[in-house]
Amino acid sequence: MGMKLEVVIVSVSDVDRAKQFYEKAGFRLDIDVSAGDDFRGVQFTPPDSECSIIFGKGMTAAAPGSLDGLYLIVSDIEASRQDLVGRGIEVSEVFHDAGGLFFHGHGADGIIHEAEGSGRLAGPHPERADYGSYATFSDPDGNVWILQEVRQRAPGR
The missing domain is CATH 3.10.180.10 (2,3-Dihydroxybiphenyl 1,2-Dioxygenase, domain 1)
Incomplete structure (x- = not known):
């Protein structure tokens, strides 16, 4: 199904x-x-x-700005970031995660990855690995969006 x-x-x-x-x-x-x-x-x-x-x-009872981490998949993280910046959107610098994967948010056992934490390293992933480079931006209410670079999707995706 x-x-x-x-x-x-x-x-x-x-x-x-x-x-x-x-x-x-x-x-x-x-x-x-x-x-x-x-x-x-x-x-x-x-x-x-x-x-x-x-x-x-009249759409939802959720608090404004409560959305934390919708991923937008892009094929070129730097060009996508620059496009948004050119449109007047404030976007973080491109970063990659020290551990290889960036998890945003909270899990049952506490924080999965500190969203603003020290695990972020400046610049795209050194090998430009798929799923390895990120940038973030927020709407005026603080709803968080994450750009993630994927040039070739994992099998089955």
């Missing part, structure tokens, strides 16, 4: 401000629909993605 992730809800505090940010970041606006004063849905799709994001009014 096939399953595809289609839409991720992103919680924001100001719908118009978020809409401007994602337009600026180069995401494609798919829909902006309202139903009275209590509901508004805005859907965007990142470039070349099959999965979209949706945010708005």
